[in-house]
Amino acid sequence: MKCHLPKLYLLLSLILCGIILIFEKNISPYYYQVIVYIGINIILASSLNIINGFAGQFSLGHAGFMAAGAYTSAVITSSMHISPGSLASYPAFLFSLICAGIIASLFGLMVGIPSLRLKGDYLAITTLGFGEIIRVIIQNLDFLGAARGFTGIAKLSDFFWVFGIISILIFLVYNLINSTYGKGFLAVRDDEIAASAVGIDVTRYKVIAFVFGAFFAGIAGGLYAHFVTYINPSQFGFLRSFEIVVMVVVGGMGNIIGVIISAAILTILPEALRSIAQYRMVIYALLLVIIMLLREGEFLGGRFNIKRLWKKSPAET
Amino acid sequence: MPLLSLNNCTIQFGGLVAVSELILDVNANDLIGLIGPNGAGKTTVFNMITGVYQPTSGEIFFDKRNLVGKKPHQISHIGIARTFQNIRLFPSLTVYETVQVALKKNISYGFFHAITQFDAMHRQENRIKETIFEILDFFGLTRFKDEMATSLPYGFQRRVEIVRALATKPRLLLLDEPAAGMNPSEKKELMALISQVREHYKCAILLIEHDMKVVMGICERIAVLDYGIKIAEGSPHEVQCNPHVIEAYLGEQV
Ligand SMILES: Nc1ncnc2c1ncn2[C@@H]1O[C@H](COP(=O)(O)OP(=O)(O)OP(=O)(O)O)[C@@H](O)[C@H]1O
Ligand SMILES: [Mg+2]
Numbered sequence: 001m002k003c004h005l006p007k008l009y010l011l012l013s014l015i016l017c018g019i020i021l022i023f024e025k026n027i028s029p030y031y032y033q034v035i036v037y038i039g040i041n042i043i044l045a046s047s048l049n050i051i052n053g054f055a056g057q058f059s060l061g062h063a064g065f066m067a068a069g070a071y072t073s074a075v076i077t078s079s080m081h082i083s084p085g086s087l088a089s090y091p092a093f094l095f096s097l098i099c100a101g102i103i104a105s106l107f108g109l110m111v112g113i114p115s116l117r118l119k120g121d122y123l124a125i126t127t128l129g130f131g132e133i134i135r136v137i138i139q140n141l142d143f144l145g146a147a148r149g150f151t152g153i154a155k156l157s158d159f160f161w162v163f164g165i166i167s168i169l170i171f172l173v174y175n176l177i178n179s180t181y182g183k184g185f186l187a188v189r190d191d192e193i194a195a196s197a198v199g200i201d202v203t204r205y206k207v208i209a210f211v212f213g214a215f216f217a218g219i220a221g222g223l224y225a226h227f228v229t230y231i232n233p234s235q236f237g238f239l240r241s242f243e244i245v246v247m248v249v250v251g252g253m254g255n256i257i258g259v260i261i262s263a264a265i266l267t268i269l270p271e272a273l274r275s276i277a278q279y280r281m282v283i284y285a286l287l288l289v290i291i292m293l294l295r296e297g298e299f300l301g302g303r304f305n306i307k308r309l310w311k312k313s314p315a316e317t
Numbered sequence: 318m319p320l321l322s323l324n325n326c327t328i329q330f331g332g333l334v335a336v337s338e339l340i341l342d343v344n345a346n347d348l349i350g351l352i353g354p355n356g357a358g359k360t361t362v363f364n365m366i367t368g369v370y371q372p373t374s375g376e377i378f379f380d381k382r383n384l385v386g387k388k389p390h391q392i393s394h395i396g397i398a399r400t401f402q403n404i405r406l407f408p409s410l411t412v413y414e415t416v417q418v419a420l421k422k423n424i425s426y427g428f429f430h431a432i433t434q435f436d437a438m439h440r441q442e443n444r445i446k447e448t449i450f451e452i453l454d455f456f457g458l459t460r461f462k463d464e465m466a467t468s469l470p471y472g473f474q475r476r477v478e479i480v481r482a483l484a485t486k487p488r489l490l491l492l493d494e495p496a497a498g499m500n501p502s503e504k505k506e507l508m509a510l511i512s513q514v515r516e517h518y519k520c521a522i523l524l525i526e527h528d529m530k531v532v533m534g535i536c537e538r539i540a541v542l543d544y545g546i547k548i549a550e551g552s553p554h555e556v557q558c559n560p561h562v563i564e565a566y567l568g569e570q571v
Contacts, residue, residue: 172432179431180420180442181421181424181428186414186418187410187418190407190408190409191407191408193401196390197367197398197399197401198393198419198484199422200390200421202390
């Protein structure tokens with residue numbers, strides 16, 4: 001039965017998380033860290049994909065939502081004095097992540113509202129500004145450590161949490177986009193006037209996309225904070241937002257699997273280039289340019305076409 | 318009591334009065350033509366009725382409800398559907414999904430059911446699926462169901478747009494130049510389609526069309542706009558003989 005497929009998937013991936021949990025002790029700390037970063041970036045990119053890819057609202061403020069979540073959850077677990085490994089740490093961490101999501105989605109709501117009036121570049125600039133505002137506010141709040149950062153966060157994130165949340169997120173997004181309700185997002189992205197003419201409340205859909213996307217960005221922030229154990233505002237600058245946008249664009253706007261894969265590849269790439277440290281960013285940027293030039297349609301599911309390197313795109317000719 | 322009535326509707330874009338003091342009634346089950354030279358304001362009338370533009374002054378009543386100030390999606394829910402002069406299909410949706418989107422108002426579940434797939438949702442989704450197949454079957458589009466709507470031949474794209482509009486179960490259907498760009502045989506099919514729609518869906522139709530054969534062939538009543546002013550209204554014959562209309566179309570055979 002087709003309709004049970006997502007539930008089956010959820011079960012399988014949660015079991016997989018459990019298995020990984022058993023073996024995680026045998027992985028070297030460096031690989032462990034890279035894999036967790038991949039997971040966090042998958043959550044960030046997939047959640048931005050809801051806003052940028054499905055609802056078509058070009059947002060450059062995702063790091064702001066991430067920051068809101070990171071600080072919220074850090075404050076909660078720190079004030080509860082949770083120690084890693086204790087039985088109480090699991091529900092407490094879950095609670096802090098949910099709060100992180102809720103606070104981030106409140107910010108999503110605040111950013112979502114101007115998106116009702118703005119389009120394209122204007123929206124991108126506004127969301128960029130919002131992300132920076134969140135960062136600057138944190139920088140000036142003394143109880144959050146201001147520019148010095150927030151230290152002593154318990155190390156609660158691990159494989160289980162990160163990949164468990166990926167499983168849930170992908171399950172939810174997959175369901176959403178395959179439902180009659182969720183098809184409305186694609187309609188809004190494609191043509192707002194036509195969508196509203198068939199009874200789609202465009203405003204509502206855009207706001208929901210921002211709130212839902214920001215919720216998981218906040219959770220990703222919480223996971224991140226409890227993995228690195230030290231956060232400061234400069235970790236959530238607009239370069240972070242930009243990285244996430246690149247993951248979504250390379251993976252193919254609105255392509256669930258493509259975005260997961262591109263998030264993984266684009267996390268590994270800078271790491272793999274670490275040995276030639278000084279040229280790292282040059283090569284990374286060059287690879288991005290080539291990927292963007294080569295791709296036709298989507299990264300996955302779309303085709304790569306070498307000719308595109310020297311051919312003009314149809315829009316120009 | 319007419320289904321739709323426009324009372325002295327005026328709309329201005331800066332200094333340009335696109336539609337001026339328009340009075341128009343549409344009764345249930347009417348098929349009315351709206352004609353006029355290019356730039357006469359016909360599409361603007363549709364945009365006012367569907368809430369894309371708000372009239373500068375005047376009232377629009379539909380089934381005793383004032384439409385002025387309502388948003389396009391609310392007006393769709395009240396029971397008015399439209400097609401667009403420049404086809405506006407969703408480029409990333411298949412024919413099946415295009416109809417599915419238009420059936421959104423038939424579902425009562427919300428966001429949280431959609432993401433978690435609760436059972437109430439499955440029942441509704443199954444019913445939606447049946448409805449989509451019924452509709453596609455009725456309009457002979459079943460074989461295209463998995464094609465991207467925008468990849469279909471032109472005539473079929475127009476058809477999909479009409480089907481999408483009808484899927485919202487409207488009581489009034491607004492068609493903006495459905496025959497534009499069609500060849501004579503496609504036009505014939507379209508005329509057959511329109512009368513089929515009327516019989517089966519029992520909705521009133523307001524039709525903008527430049528092709529006089531189509532308009533004169535199927536409309537019972539015709540209103541003529543010129544520079545935003547209604548210069549004539551009546552049966553096809555009356556309109557054809559009206560000197561104002563002949564003047565507006567200057568030299569064109571009406
Ligand atoms: N959004 C707008 N802003 C400014 N002027 C507009 C706008 N929409 C329409 N107009 C003007 O209103 C007038 C009527 O336009 P409309 O599109 O309604 O004409 P039409 O009768 O549908 O013509 P056609 O047969 O070419 O489709 C035109 O002069 C047009 O330029
Ligand atoms: Mg027009």
